[in-house]
Amino acid sequence: MKNSIKVERAKKNMTQQELAELIQVSRQTINSIEAGKYVPSTVLALKIAKIFGQPVELIFELEEGD
């Protein structure tokens, strides 16, 4: 699964720290998700999508093998 969190963050000029605080997780959680180290829960995906004003499927995309 890939995601465009980094891009959306850049659009809004938002740091990992700020995003982390907005959705109430640690900064490392955001960093790890961006780095593709793990797949977030649906709650996180919904919160992130909401903040960026985009549908979940536009920020998170399935890949081969998912």
Next chain:
Amino acid sequence: MKNSIKVERAKKNMTQQELAELIQVSRQTINSIEAGKYVPSTVLALKIAKIFGQPVELIFELEEGD
């Protein structure tokens, strides 16, 4: 977080078993998600939404406390 998987399944006349096979998880995983026992990963949410032809936000909804 609540979801409308049961309803969408009913619309399509699909069993938990069938849905489970389509997204490659156990039947109990579907059952537990429907029962609200836990929040699925974003990969599962995307797969489920895809099968029902609905956006993720329409099937999975945040609640107070999420």
Next chain:
DNA sequence: ACTTAATGTAAAGTATAATTTACATTTGGT
């Protein structure tokens, strides 16, 4: 009433998401 498919539930185990702490590296401004 009987049978069968579908669903609900539960316990134990495994895999993985998320946290915390800590430090290294990069980037941008002055």
Next chain:
DNA sequence: ACCAAATGTAAATTATACTTTACATTAAGT
């Protein structure tokens, strides 16, 4: 070059998603 903010990375721990097995309950058909 220096400083500070932001990002990358990593190990250890905790929380939770998911599996497997197994059994109980419900719903529907005959």
